[in-house]
Amino acid sequence: xxxxxxxxxxxxxxxxxxxxxxxxxxxxxxxxxPALDQQVHGRPLIYLDNAATTQxxxxxxxxxRRYYESDNANIHRGVHQLSVRATDAYEAARVKVQRFIGAAxxxxxxxxxGTTEAINLVAQSYGRSRFDAGDEIVISAMEHHxxxxxxxxLCEQTGATLRVxxxxxxxxxxxxxxxxxxxxxxxLVAMVHVSNAxxxxxxxxxxIEIAHRRNVPVLVDGAQAAPHLAxxxxxxxxxFYTISGHxxxxxxxxxxxxxxxxxxxxxxxxxxxxxxxRTVTFEKSTYAELPAKFExxxxxxxxxxxxxxxxxxxxxxxxxxIAAYESTLLAAATEALSAIPEVRLIxxxxxxxxxxxxxxxxxxxxxxxxxxxxxxxxxRTGHHCAQPVMxxxxxxxxxxxxxxxxxxxxxxxxxxAAVRKAIKVFA
Amino acid sequence: xxxxxxxxxxxxxDHNKRPRNRRKLADAHRRAEGYNPLCGDHVTxxxxxxxxxxxxxxxxxxxCAISTASASLMTESLEGKxxxxxxxxxxxxxxxxxxxxxxxxxxxxLGKLEVFSGVHAYPARVKCATLAWHTVNAALEDAGxxxxxx
Numbered sequence: 001x002x003x004x005x006x007x008x009x010x011x012x013x014x015x016x017x018x019x020x021x022x023x024x025x026x027x028x029x030x031x032x033x034p035a036l037d038q039q040v041h042g043r044p045l046i047y048l049d050n051a052a053t054t055q056x057x058x059x060x061x062x063x064x065r066r067y068y069e070s071d072n073a074n075i076h077r078g079v080h081q082l083s084v085r086a087t088d089a090y091e092a093a094r095v096k097v098q099r100f101i102g103a104a105x106x107x108x109x110x111x112x113x114g115t116t117e118a119i120n121l122v123a124q125s126y127g128r129s130r131f132d133a134g135d136e137i138v139i140s141a142m143e144h145h146x147x148x149x150x151x152x153x154l155c156e157q158t159g160a161t162l163r164v165x166x167x168x169x170x171x172x173x174x175x176x177x178x179x180x181x182x183x184x185x186x187x188l189v190a191m192v193h194v195s196n197a198x199x200x201x202x203x204x205x206x207x208i209e210i211a212h213r214r215n216v217p218v219l220v221d222g223a224q225a226a227p228h229l230a231x232x233x234x235x236x237x238x239x240f241y242t243i244s245g246h247x248x249x250x251x252x253x254x255x256x257x258x259x260x261x262x263x264x265x266x267x268x269x270x271x272x273x274x275x276x277x278r279t280v281t282f283e284k285s286t287y288a289e290l291p292a293k294f295e296x297x298x299x300x301x302x303x304x305x306x307x308x309x310x311x312x313x314x315x316x317x318x319x320x321x322i323a324a325y326e327s328t329l330l331a332a333a334t335e336a337l338s339a340i341p342e343v344r345l346i347x348x349x350x351x352x353x354x355x356x357x358x359x360x361x362x363x364x365x366x367x368x369x370x371x372x373x374x375x376x377x378x379x380r381t382g383h384h385c386a387q388p389v390m391x392x393x394x395x396x397x398x399x400x401x402x403x404x405x406x407x408x409x410x411x412x413x414x415x416x417a418a419v420r421k422a423i424k425v426f427a
Numbered sequence: 428x429x430x431x432x433x434x435x436x437x438x439x440x441d442h443n444k445r446p447r448n449r450r451k452l453a454d455a456h457r458r459a460e461g462y463n464p465l466c467g468d469h470v471t472x473x474x475x476x477x478x479x480x481x482x483x484x485x486x487x488x489x490x491c492a493i494s495t496a497s498a499s500l501m502t503e504s505l506e507g508k509x510x511x512x513x514x515x516x517x518x519x520x521x522x523x524x525x526x527x528x529x530x531x532x533x534x535x536x537l538g539k540l541e542v543f544s545g546v547h548a549y550p551a552r553v554k555c556a557t558l559a560w561h562t563v564n565a566a567l568e569d570a571g572x573x574x575x576x577x
Contacts, residue, residue, distance in 0.1 A: 041430065363492075364466075364489075364490060364491035364492060364494075364495075365466075365491075366466050366491040366493075366552070366555065367435075367491045367492045367493070370431075370434065370549065370551075370552065371431060374430060374431045381466075382465065382466055382467070383466075383467050387467065390467065396466070396467040396468065396489075396490075397466055397467050425431070425435060425440075426435075426440065426443070426444075426492060
């Protein structure tokens, strides 16, 4: 028997605000996620920490288990049956990801550990080989540390400098300021598609268009976008796009760097080792073609297979449908929390993904997090690996509820009730 | 919800709302800064020590209820303690929060600090309770650097 809260009583919101989705469909989807069906501190788990990592559907867990139980072998090198099966499964996952983000070619999909490694790869391979002292890299004030620190390391190595596009009080990027920041020395724009701390959906197509008018390539950090929005890298015309598998209902330790073939081809390898070479002698080695050139060593094969299953799962629901449902959830959460006078929302951009960051007058987010945890509600509290965002809004930390398509309106009500309770405890 | 009340006892809530000795100490002999990178909390602790006796302790900074109350109660607990007693009290307090057995027969009495015994059940919050103590320890040892609980 499921412990889904919405099965306990009829939803207060019913089918009025469900964006064309029915509660029963959400309940059915929840059954696909074994981890959601548990009690925490004696209460049904309400998992609202999806921007940190998502829960995994049984299809993903089964794919990983099946791989280890029957296909486990090293890839791209064996003639034996298991190696062939493992290679096929891994490469099939690459094609699934290619279709998922609309890439032109499967070779443009580089499997990495996650968005962090993808950005480090671009910084060290693309950036280090062509940036000089005085060159500029443009990022925004809402970046995750993973889209700040790799560029700072590159700046230390090359003498390049980091320029930061400001954001306004709502958490929207200032596009005019962005345009002004682009100069003759700008070599790359690296910007987040959806902010993990604020939920802002950046006008990334405009950003790319503006940058391309000046022949500046653009890397898009899509870690938070891929679970919520349909991505089409060719329509966006971005030069690089990054994804983390575990935020997309897939396993941890696997992610994707998309790059245009022309760019990837022109870049030196990131790491040396097995699988990324064509020939090796002690005098000189030559490198393999894409994508192997950037995949040194035995990769996270099971992770790749699991990511392929995750992409299939998400596609079977459809991102348009997910986005529509999540926007009604977001509206409900925004309304419920805004109705509490002590609550201040951090991040009120025009276009938002289902992330609600907030602070409560006089209560530290960690205390809020502990009270909510006692109610079985998992949220993130802290700086969300985005300390500059916290500084911009003058808060040490925030509480953040991040919603996925398996969350319900009853869970939003429970969140608001628990926040009211926290206020009472610390009044 | 008895669990939550074990953690957030009345005395802790009171010291969170009205922290004692939260101010800069003009005639401090030593000061130290503490930082918890997990939550971004900063605390500055000031101490006035005369003849190896802690005469006055104050702190600045704000954090969660546990860290604020801990700093506040710490300033009261340390007043009048010798440097050796202060160190012993820190160790005993640390044991109270972790899995170490606490020998209540030996050394300085924990007194009001016993209210933090509930933190033991919340491993993620132990560092909140010890930040000010690590910092005062650094000040008393004249380390004078930023200490981190990570």
